[in-house]
Amino acid sequence: MKVRHALITAANPVQRTLPLQILVDRDGVPRSALEIILREAAGAGIEKFCVVVCPGDETAYAEACGDLRTQTEFAVQTEPRGYGDALLRGQDFIGDEPFLHLVGDHIHLSDVTASCARQLLDVAEAERAPVSAVQPTRESQLTSFGAVGGKLVGGDLPLYEIDTVLEKPTPTVAEQELLVPGMRAGFYLCFFGLHVLDQQIFELLAKQQAAAPGGSLGLSDALLQLAGHRRYLALNVAGRRYDIGADYGLLTAQLALSLGGKDRDQVMSHIIELLGQPQN
Amino acid sequence: MSELIDIIRSEDVAVRNRSVDDWGEGKSFDELIAAAAELEAYRHQETNLYQRVRALFFLHVLHRYHLPRQPELGDSGRVPYPAFQRLLDRRFEDAIGVLLKMQEKQGANDTLCSALGAAYHALAFQTLANQVRRTVRSTRGNAWMFRMGHPTDQPLRVRPELIPQSAQTVSLPMLVERTAVRMDLTHCAWSDIFFLGMDYPEGARVLNVSIDLGVHGRDPATRPPVEAYFRVIDEPVMRLCSVDLEASVCIRDLEEVFDFGRDYLGLLKAAVIAAGIIPPGIERSGATLADLLGRTFGPGRGFELISNVNGIPKGSRLAVSTNLLGALIATCMRATRQIADLEGPLNERDRRTVATRAILGEWLGGSGGGWQDSGGIWPGIKLIEGKASEEGDAEFGISRGCLLPQHTRLGHDRIPAAAREKLQQSLVLVHGGMAQNVGPILEMVTEKYLLRCVEEWKARGTTVDTLEAILQHLAHGDIKALGAALTANFTGPLQQIIPWVSNRYTERLIAEVRAEFGDSFWGFWMLGGMSGGGMGFIFDPARREEAQARLLEIMTAAKRDLEASLPFAMDPVVYDFTINESGSTGALRAAPEALLPVGYYRQMVPATLRQSAQDLTAREQNDLAVFTQHSQHDPALREALPELLGQMLPSLSADTDAESNLAGLLRANGFDATQHEQIRQELRDGRIGLAMNRLPSTTKIEDLESRDLFNLREAPADYAQIGADALAAGELAIVTYAAGVGSRWTQGAGCVKGLHPFAKFDGQHRNFIDVHLAKTRRTHAQYGGSVPHVFTTSYLTHASTESYLKNTYEGAFGNSIHLSPGRSIGLRLVPTVRDLQFAWEETAQQKLDEQQQKMLESVRTALTHWARSTGEGADYTENLPNQCLHPVGHWFEIPNLIKNGTLQRLIEQQPNLRYLMVHNIDTLGATADPAMLGWFKSSKAVMGWEAITKRVEDHGGGFARIDGRVRVVEGLALPREEDEFKLSYYNANTCWIDIDALLALFGLTRSSLDDPSAVEAGVRNLGARVPTYVTLKDVKKRWGHGQEDVFPVAQFEKLWGDMSALTDAQSAFALVPRQRGQQLKDQAQLDGWKRDGSAAHVASLCDWGS
Secondary structure, X not given: OOOOEEEEEXXXXXXXXXXXXXXXXXXXXXXXXXXXXXXXXXXXXXXXXXXXXXXXXXXXXXXXXXXHHHHEEEEEOOOOOOHXXXXXXXXXXXXXXXXXXXXXXXXXXXXXXXXXXXXHHHHHHHHOOOEEEEEEEEHHHHHHOEEEEEEEOOOOOOEEEEEEEEEOOOHHHHHHHOOOOXXXXXXXXXXXXXXXXXXXXXXXXXXHHHHOOOOOOOOHHHHHHHHHHOOOEEEEOOEEEEEOOOOOHHHHHHHHHHHOOOOXXXXXXXXXXXXXXXXX | XXXXXXXXXXXXXXXXXXXXXXXXXXOOHHHHHHHHHHHHHHHHHOOOHXXXXXXXXXXXXXXXXXXXXXXXXEOOOOOOHHHHHHHHOOOHHHHHXXXXXXXXXXXXXHHHHHHHHHHHHHHHXXXXXXXXXXXXXXXXXXXXXXXXXXXXXXXXXXXXXXXXXXXXXXXXXXXXXXXOEEEEOOOOOOOOOHHHHHHOHHHOEEEEEEEEEEEOOOOOOOEOOEEEXXXXXXXXXXXXXEOOOOEEEEEOOHHHHOOOOOOOOHHHHHHXXXXXXXXXXXXXXXXXXXXXXXXXXXXXXXXXXEEXXXXXXXXXXXXXXXHHHXXXXXXXXXXXXXXXXXXXXXXXXXXXXXXXXXXXHHHHOOOOOOOOHHHHHOOOEEEEEOOEXXXXXXXXXXXXXXXXXXXXXXXXXXXXXXXXXXXXXXXXXXXXXXXXXXHHHHHHHHHHHHHOOHHHHHHHHHHHHHHHXXXXXXXXXXXXXXXXXXXXXXXXXXXXXXXXXXXXXXXXXXXXXXXXXXXXXXXXXXXXXXXXXXXXXXXXXXXXXXHHHHHHHHHHHHHHHHOOOOOEOOOOEEEEEEEOOOOOEEXXXXXXXXXXXXXXXXXXXHHHHOOOHHHOOHHHHHHHHHHHHHHOOOHHHHHHHHHHHHHOOOOOHHXXXXXXXXXXXXXXXXXXXXXXXXXXXXXXHOOOOHHHHOOOOOOOEEOOOHHHOEEHHHOOHHHHHHHHHHHHOOOEEEEEEOOOOOOXXXXXXXXXXXXXXXXXXXXXXXXXXXXXXXHHHHHHHHHOOOOOEEEEEOOOOHHHHHHHXXXXXOOOEOXXXXXXXXXXXXEOEOOOHHHHHHHHHHOOOOOOOHHHHHHHHHHHHHHHHHHHHHOOOOEOOOOOHHHHEEOOXXXXXXXXXXXXXXXXXXXXXXOOOOEEEXXXXXXXXXXXXXXXXXXXXXXXXXXXXEEEEOOOOOOOEEXXXXXXXXXXXXXXXXXXXXXXXXXXXXXXXXXXXXXXXXXXXXXXOHHHHHOHHHHXXXXXXXXXXXXXXXXXXXXXXXXXXXXXXXXXXXXEEOOHHHHHHOOOOOEEEEEOOHHHHOOOOOHHHXXXXXXXXXXXXXXXXXXXXX
16 A cells, blocks of 8 residues: 555634744745645655645645645635545545545644654555554643543554544543543643544545535544544554644744754743843 | 451352341340441452442441440440541541551440441541542543643634624523433432442442422412523623522622532533533633633624523422423533534433533532433433443442443333323322431431341332332223332332331321322322432312312411421422423524523612613613513513612511511510620620630540449449339429420421421331430339420420420320410521631531532631621621520520429429439430439439440530539530540530429529519529620521521520539539430431431330320
């Protein structure tokens, strides 16, 4: 199984400019958030990209793709009908191939040599199964993410077989439903904004959309169904995700990029200088 | 391994269920001591919680019942003060350590045994309670709330549907949760106690029915009796309002949320915390409430939570408060997405989550209920059963059962619609009016279960079978058989396990209903912990309507007759009920339906109207607009208008009536206003007070030696003969103190202790007065001669005691039975803050468990504020007149006999009369024992005092050598708390009096008794020689629907024991057996009193005549 395509969703109408924001990457080069995301996928071996955008955003997004402009296509979500519906807009581009799915408001930084996307693709290709990247997340942030429950597969990798998926659960529900042996109390495996999926997810999404036409379509319910149908895995990737749509998310992402890159000392000195200034 | 440890650990059910009493039969002293030592060592190394607890109960039983029966056990010992302190501080393990060391030193004795028994008992319950709490905290779905420590950790977000769209909205969107209450159709033999369910899940089964209620004759239809309202408001505060308790609060400070005793809104606060909106982990974090609320509701926003109960009084045994807590939690959880659906019924997972949170809420609020109590959250009829713990459960490996049971809803396939209809057509549900604390009953049940007491264990087995039978009868719609099974359950196994569940009131109701309705009365059913409150009477449907009307009359008449002797909190009520088939149900209301309960507007609108229009918040403007709009066409709101306007005007009439009643009572009962003012001034100036009750710190206090006392067990034979001759000659009269209401006995309920039918003798409930007269009857039968019996009374007890004696002892009353009415009275005062602090901080106090202690401390802060704001030393008049007055101590009882002419009449009637035996109403073993009379007569003393060896529960003074003189000393007069623990002998408060010698002490003779001025002068002069004590008493104030508050008030007393300090009056002292001298002060003692043979002993002293 070789994954060559990536599908990026960036059609949230209230955050449509987020992927266009300019960040300075680890090498000290200013790039849009979208370009950083695309470059991560390209570095992992992805050859073609599709970005799902709001109507009218194609031009601005095309400019934000940088060097990868030629390998990138755009699909338009004409009405804001949910995350799942956005994915469905990319179905024609993907066809029958397995694909890497990224979200347009998450930047990933790997703790190891292999990028987060590459770590995930290695597992998907080895296990021949859909796999989502997850990260242990404090319960106080649960209501911002989809979360999974399941059991450890065993072996060298922190790989889990998923049996439950819940979208933004309260900790009350999470404690009862999202059991993961070995997880620290108060932490849950939450989505990382990176998935390797295949055409079956489109079938499930389409069925759900047909069952409730006109409603908002999420992804978590389809992922839960996927777990019921076949082996569906979660990898606790060695890396961190930065949600640039959260409060101070862009700032945090920039700091993480800079502190992990060549300008670390320069940024550190700026921070120390700021910390030393008296508070008004 | 010893046999007892084998019983605890055995896998064989027959061995494990063997009773410890059965094992102890015929065991020697040495065997018992050895078994206790083995159990003590075993419990420390046992890791299984329930086995450890069982070992603790076994140790309790050995020390409380088995060892004291052994003749080899030493009588007299002392409880070391450090052990007592540790007991009060709830450091039971430490206390046991100190006591066992002392036992090694002193040898085993009755005193240490009693202390060890109490410590083991308390440690067992502490261990169980801690385990339940730990399980509640670690239950999945609850644990996260204990980890939260900062507002930014708060993960809950309000649903957008509840956010007000604009300040101009006609009314704010609100959530309404309506919840049923529950009735337990089997009476499960209290198997829903958490400890039972967690140790014996297979025996924990109940048939639980959710019901809607209405008060018969008041409400047009039944409805879910419990409602909770939730709405988001544009203020960063938490507003709580209880419509039924007429209380509301606006909370701005986070710590106030955790202050449960500060106001009447503790239940609502517990709900908010248990629902996670204010998670328990954030307490004392230093966070602000506005920040925390901002995370969930958005900056600058808060919420309002309102509770409403459909006029159901406290003590209904329908688990109203647990289901209200459930409704409040459910609505808060819906609002914050913790429950999947915003509207409609709950799903099973959500119901279980709410039930677990309700348990958490009850723990936080310091209360407690059974695991079936939240049954109203579920719909219809359900079988609730204990669930064995399995791998993955928080309880697995710790207890055999889970904290939360499993609920099986019995659909129409199991209980057909026709059967449900028949049940509703036959059952008359009532509240009898009694409200009692069932806590002691639940402790007794737990203890008897863990000990597998033989008869009680058999009875428990029977109740399990009864459930099956009841289920079958209900399934077949055979309500008559159901009624018979319920009656058999009440009269059989339930009373076998706990005899105290029945009472004279209940039995009278059953008898009268049976007499009137004959075969149409199909059965009686007790709800909850004990009878007298919530009860069910089952009738032939053809006569149910008639029965509803008649039951109210029968209950009302019985209450009128018995209200002086039993603790009634309210008038009886008959309910209408229907089975609720939906369970707890939520609804989102927006304008124009978003109307709050009428009582809410009644409570809030007057305050709103007092403000000027420009000061009103958007919420207040909205509420006024909604109220105005709806009151144009809603009759309930229109009816509330006059009352609402009335509330805006000051009202004087009710207060004026109460004050004039009080003034009348004071006049009628010889209140000395001059002396009262003097006492008030001295109290305010600090010249008298709790600290001043004490003897100087330089006083030398020594314990008595055995030679200081005559020992009745060693009485020479001629004493009995001398006494018998004196009795035959009519030389003795008995005086029983019956002037007090026994505030400890009825926990301040204000009924007459002497008239309380506390136990069955000879097949009937008898009161204390009955028992004393039955003993006197036996004395008369045995020795001949007349023994007049006098009961002293006060304004509180005279009328009802007189009425009872006249009706029950018609021939004897006035001849051999006399009343000595009180001639002194005091008016209670608001205590000084100094005395409150002394009582709470300087004297040893029983520490409660963590949450209850928090509640207590918060209540104490409120009481201190009350004393300051009402005025220290001010007259206490904010209660029923009877609760404002106080008797002035038993010193006055004997002078009263002289002042009111009773003694003179006795002497005229029986000129041979030379002696009095005076004793407390609760000293049930006190008899006119001829050997005691012979001893006293031979001693030539003015007064003879009876002592018993001390047990840990005997507080309040004793016998001591004070500065070289042997005397009775009150505990409150001892210079230091620990002095009391130097004393080996406790004052039984039974005093023998030589009439002529005592009269001489008063400066009187038999012939001067008819000279009022000589009598007055004699009493005043002698009274001046005995000290006056200031004491604090807890007084209940009742309000609303059976709600109660307890206030500590100051009063004054002179005590008879201080007569032994008079140097010109010779006193003699005698040691009597415990069964003769022990007193029954607390209803929680009754079970032990029966089990240790004391009840049988008292019965053996009585002659019930024909």
